[in-house]
Amino acid sequence: MDPATLAHAALLGIVEGLTEFLPVSSTGHLILLVDLLGFRGPPGKLFEVVIQCGAILAVCLAYAGRFARVLSTLDRDRASRAFVRNILLAFLPAMVLGASLHGFIKDVLFDPRVVSIALVAGGIAILVIERRIHVPRVQSVETMPARTALGIGFCQTLAMIPGVSRSGATIMGALLLGVERRTAAEFSFFLAVPTMFAAAVFDLYKNREFLSADGLGLIATGFLAAFLSALLVVQTFVAFVGRHGFAPFAWYRIVLGCLMLSGLAWR
Numbered sequence: 001m002d003p004a005t006l007a008h009a010a011l012l013g014i015v016e017g018l019t020e021f022l023p024v025s026s027t028g029h030l031i032l033l034v035d036l037l038g039f040r041g042p043p044g045k046l047f048e049v050v051i052q053c054g055a056i057l058a059v060c061l062a063y064a065g066r067f068a069r070v071l072s073t074l075d076r077d078r079a080s081r082a083f084v085r086n087i088l089l090a091f092l093p094a095m096v097l098g099a100s101l102h103g104f105i106k107d108v109l110f111d112p113r114v115v116s117i118a119l120v121a122g123g124i125a126i127l128v129i130e131r132r133i134h135v136p137r138v139q140s141v142e143t144m145p146a147r148t149a150l151g152i153g154f155c156q157t158l159a160m161i162p163g164v165s166r167s168g169a170t171i172m173g174a175l176l177l178g179v180e181r182r183t184a185a186e187f188s189f190f191l192a193v194p195t196m197f198a199a200a201v202f203d204l205y206k207n208r209e210f211l212s213a214d215g216l217g218l219i220a221t222g223f224l225a226a227f228l229s230a231l232l233v234v235q236t237f238v239a240f241v242g243r244h245g246f247a248p249f250a251w252y253r254i255v256l257g258c259l260m261l262s263g264l265a266w267r
Contacts, residue, residue: 008039009218013051013225020055020196020226021189021233023126023168023249024256028115031162032260035112041218049203050219052196054226059189062234079142086144090153090170090187091194097157098199111162113264118163119257126250129172136180141187148177156191163257166192171246185238 015033019026030048033039041047060067070080138144155173159166167188174184 005039005041005218006221008037009041009047009221010225011037012039012047013054013222014229016048016051016222017055017058017226017229017231018233020052020192020230021059021167021237023122023165023171023246024253025115025119025122025159025163025165025168026052026055027159028119028163028165031115032112041215046203046207046215047219047222049196050200051222051226053200054223055230056193056196057227058230058234059193062231063189082142082144085146086141086149086187087190087194089146089149090156090191091198092150093153093157094160094195095198098160098202101160112260114161115163116257116260116264118161119253119260122164122168123250123253123257126168126172126246126253129175130245130247130250134175134181135178136183137178138183139180140183141190144179144183144187148174148179151177152179152187152191156195165253166195168249181241182238185241189234 012030012033015029016026019029027048034041034048070083073080074084138148152170152173155176156166156170158164159169170188170191171184174187175181179187
């Protein structure tokens with residue numbers, strides 16, 4: 001395996017882990033960086049999708065106690081059942097639309113120009129939502145009404161456009177639907193588990209005949225790098241948002257998107 005390609009895979013994994021749970025679009029960053037590096041990994045954008053599971057594993061580890069408590073009390077605790085119900089309801093729209101639009105998304109929307117425009121538009125949307133008066137009605141995942149969870153799920157489908165940001169769409173959607181800021185961020189973490197796991201399994205199945213030993217080695221390298229870097233973000237993101245809000249991420253998106261559009265215009 002080419003050492004330079006392996007180093008690129010590790011770098012992409014680090015970027016994935018650092019951006020997966022921030023409202024800046026991890027997929028968008030990967031598409032832009034893959035384009036800049038000229039990275040040639042496994043086919044069908046498989047690498048970019050599967051290494052996201054490394055970041056998801058970081059969430060599972062960081063919230064292992066909470067997940068274990070929910071699963072162990074599922075048969076007797078109403079709050080635990082509400083937790084699982086809300087995650088499944090929010091996952092449903094992405095599962096249906098993602099399966100039906102999979103080919104179109106990968107063939108048409110995985111483009112640096114689409115990503116750049118979505119980064120700028122998403123940054124503006126975050127600034128608008130941040131500045132509106134937010135009076136939270138939902139203080140925890142367990143007390144979230146079913147219709148709110150489903151609404152957040154539909155918001156998540158906007159992230160099928162690379163550059164929108166899955167976490168950004170779910171968090172901003174949750175805020176608009178009256179969810180408290182910390183709960184919105186944590187619900188985005190939890191919702192990522194079934195969403196990204198399903199996307200990775202689906203992509204692995206669709207591209208199974210193209211996988212090689214080198215391809216699996218690149219995926220493993222990116223997966224590990226994403227896991228380690230995501231651990232840092234999961235443990236600090238909620239505290240950062242509590243102090244500074246989401247505006248810093250919005251301005252970052254706008255600046256990055258404009259820089260990328262300028263760079264693409266000069267090609």
